[in-house]
Amino acid sequence: MRILKVLLAAVLIQTVFSLECITGSLRQDKLQIGYQPITVEQCDTNVTACFSFYHNDGTHFTYKLGCDISGLCLTSNGCSLTADPGRQCCCDTSSCVYQNATQPLTFSLPSNFAFSTATAAYQIEGGAFADGKGPSIWDIYTRKPNKIRNNDTGDIACDSYNQWEKDIQNIKDLHINEYRFSISWTRVLPYGTNDVVNQKGVDYYNKILDALNSANINPVVTIFHWDLPQAFQERGGFLNPNIIELYGNYSRFLFQTFGSKVQKWVTINEPLSIVKYEYCGEAVIHAPGEFREHCDWMVYQAGHNILLCHSKAAEIYNNEFRATQNGQIGITISGTWMFPESASKDDTDACERGYQFDWGWWANPVFNGSADFLGVNYYRSLKARNRNSDEYTWFSGYKLALDSGIVTDYDPNWEIISWISVVPQGLRSLLNKFKTEYGNKPILITENGIMDTENDIGFQDNTRIRYLRGHLAAISQAINEDGVNVIGYTLWSLMDNFEWTDGYSTKFGIYSVDFNSPNRTRVAKASATFYKNIINSKIVPGFSTIGDE
Numbered sequence: 001m002r003i004l005k006v007l008l009a010a011v012l013i014q015t016v017f018s019l020e021c022i023t024g025s026l027r028q029d030k031l032q033i034g035y036q037p038i039t040v041e042q043c044d045t046n047v048t049a050c051f052s053f054y055h056n057d058g059t060h061f062t063y064k065l066g067c068d069i070s071g072l073c074l075t076s077n078g079c080s081l082t083a084d085p086g087r088q089c090c091c092d093t094s095s096c097v098y099q100n101a102t103q104p105l106t107f108s109l110p111s112n113f114a115f116s117t118a119t120a121a122y123q124i125e126g127g128a129f130a131d132g133k134g135p136s137i138w139d140i141y142t143r144k145p146n147k148i149r150n151n152d153t154g155d156i157a158c159d160s161y162n163q164w165e166k167d168i169q170n171i172k173d174l175h176i177n178e179y180r181f182s183i184s185w186t187r188v189l190p191y192g193t194n195d196v197v198n199q200k201g202v203d204y205y206n207k208i209l210d211a212l213n214s215a216n217i218n219p220v221v222t223i224f225h226w227d228l229p230q231a232f233q234e235r236g237g238f239l240n241p242n243i244i245e246l247y248g249n250y251s252r253f254l255f256q257t258f259g260s261k262v263q264k265w266v267t268i269n270e271p272l273s274i275v276k277y278e279y280c281g282e283a284v285i286h287a288p289g290e291f292r293e294h295c296d297w298m299v300y301q302a303g304h305n306i307l308l309c310h311s312k313a314a315e316i317y318n319n320e321f322r323a324t325q326n327g328q329i330g331i332t333i334s335g336t337w338m339f340p341e342s343a344s345k346d347d348t349d350a351c352e353r354g355y356q357f358d359w360g361w362w363a364n365p366v367f368n369g370s371a372d373f374l375g376v377n378y379y380r381s382l383k384a385r386n387r388n389s390d391e392y393t394w395f396s397g398y399k400l401a402l403d404s405g406i407v408t409d410y411d412p413n414w415e416i417i418s419w420i421s422v423v424p425q426g427l428r429s430l431l432n433k434f435k436t437e438y439g440n441k442p443i444l445i446t447e448n449g450i451m452d453t454e455n456d457i458g459f460q461d462n463t464r465i466r467y468l469r470g471h472l473a474a475i476s477q478a479i480n481e482d483g484v485n486v487i488g489y490t491l492w493s494l495m496d497n498f499e500w501t502d503g504y505s506t507k508f509g510i511y512s513v514d515f516n517s518p519n520r521t522r523v524a525k526a527s528a529t530f531y532k533n534i535i536n537s538k539i540v541p542g543f544s545t546i547g548d549e
């Protein structure tokens with residue numbers, strides 16, 4: 001009896017005097033999101049502190065609260081913080097992660113930051129031969145058998161030529177500030193030259209521009225997103241220097257026709273992809289698809305003329321239109337960020353060469369008065385190392401890999417989805433590199449996004465949500481912690497569309513499109529709501545609370 005009383009008293013004392021801690025955890029890693037609801041726990045009597053732990057490297061998020069059974073909090077004197085991006089905190093109270101245990105780290109974006117989403121003409125419009133439109137190289141290339149997965153073509157695509165009002169409605173629903181789309185050269189100028197104008201094509205873009213402007217959404221217009229007039233391809237495309245004048249005239253036509261309605265122009269989308277996949281394509285071949293054998297010299301010839309096309313358009317804008325239209329002009333460049341495979345000088349030098357071949361080639365020459373901002377498309381990072389002279393590197397666009405003297409590969413620790421590696425910190429590093437190289441000129445992220453994966457069920461596209469969260473958090477860090485001048489973010493893409501050689505099988509949209517229905521029905525995926533919440537709050541949540549994914 002006496003023993004029982006003592007035992008009872010001990011239990012009572014423990015219940016009364018043992019520490020109470022909030023416990024719970026949330027973990028989000030490659031494939032899963034795990035969540036244990038937050039509860040209050042009575043700790044063992046020997047526990048003298050609660051702990052909280054928060055780690056966020058942009059891709060993986062871990063958040064834990066609980067009783068400090070291991071006793072680490074004592075050794076770290078109650079509370080310790082590790083350097084960002086990992087954060088660990090032990091406290092003798094139950095609220096200490098970042099201000100408040102129930103409100104962990106968030107990433108803010110500036111109040112004037114522009115949120116946007118993007119498409120490109122050939123990928124969404126369809127109406128490939130409607131109302132007097134002339135053929136582009138993609139209209140011709142997609143007719144060749146077995147070039148595109150399932151022999152898909154952009155003949156109908158998302159049918160945005162007819163369904164554009166639905167697109168505008170979806171764009172409005174997102175509350176975005178800008179919308180990036182491209183003009184189909186041969187829809188407005190069927191033969192490419194200014195002597196024949198297709199008024200119906202002009203009307204089409206006027207309707208879109210008017211609808212955007214009246215909804216207070218700034219159009220960001222890409223002058224050229226790969227759909228070169230077939231007529232010019234037959235005369236050599238970007239290999240023929242006469243393209244500079246032809247492209248200049250086309251740009252002048254756009255400035256004249258639409259310039260009063262457009263404040264941001266992007267001259268060329270991704271010169272690197274053009275030279276790599278059109279003129280050097282091996283694994284990935286883009287229209288017109290005939291030049292692989294001549295890659296060695298063509299890659300540089302085409303690149304040179306593309307840069308001159310850009311500067312011709314900028315010169316025309318500066319001399320003839322800037323005073324009255326007062327808009328901005330930039331170019332959109334793309335590539336990978338490269339992390340050195342080792343800390344050796346050879347490998348860090350290799351990464352620098354890799355940077356110059358991917359990005360510097362295009363970015364170095366444009367801040368001479370021919371660009372107000374740098375448009376940046378970022379999808380992935382790679383590991384790079386020095387290439388030994390006897391090593392052959394197989395790579396699409398191999399000529400550039402050979403000449404830059406580097407070997408690239410994915411890091412097995414990264415999440416790899418098709419050709420994309422999910423590495424938000426690579427974007428942060430890239431943005432910092434631009435800041436150092438070009439005197440902190442304005443940077444507009446003109447594309448970033450990922451395809452649906454088999455882990456996404458229905459419209460619940462968690463992979464994309466995680467990708468967006470990580471990259472937007474990295475951009476927030478680049479702006480707020482590193483002082484990089486990033487002015488906006490554009491998500492690729494508004495909706496599933498014709499994904500070049502992958503046809504319709506690869507889906508990048510935050511709206512799904514039913515390509516089997518004649519209406520091409522659009523339905524918002526979960527990422528559209530996730531993105532909209534960020535746009536409304538300008539806050540990127542460090543992780544989700546239950547229910548938002």
Ligand code: BGC
Pocket residue numbers: 120123269270273334377447492499500508
């Ligand atoms: C292009 C887009 C394309 C996206 C995803 C970018 O390189 O500009 O047209 O759909 O990547 O592959």
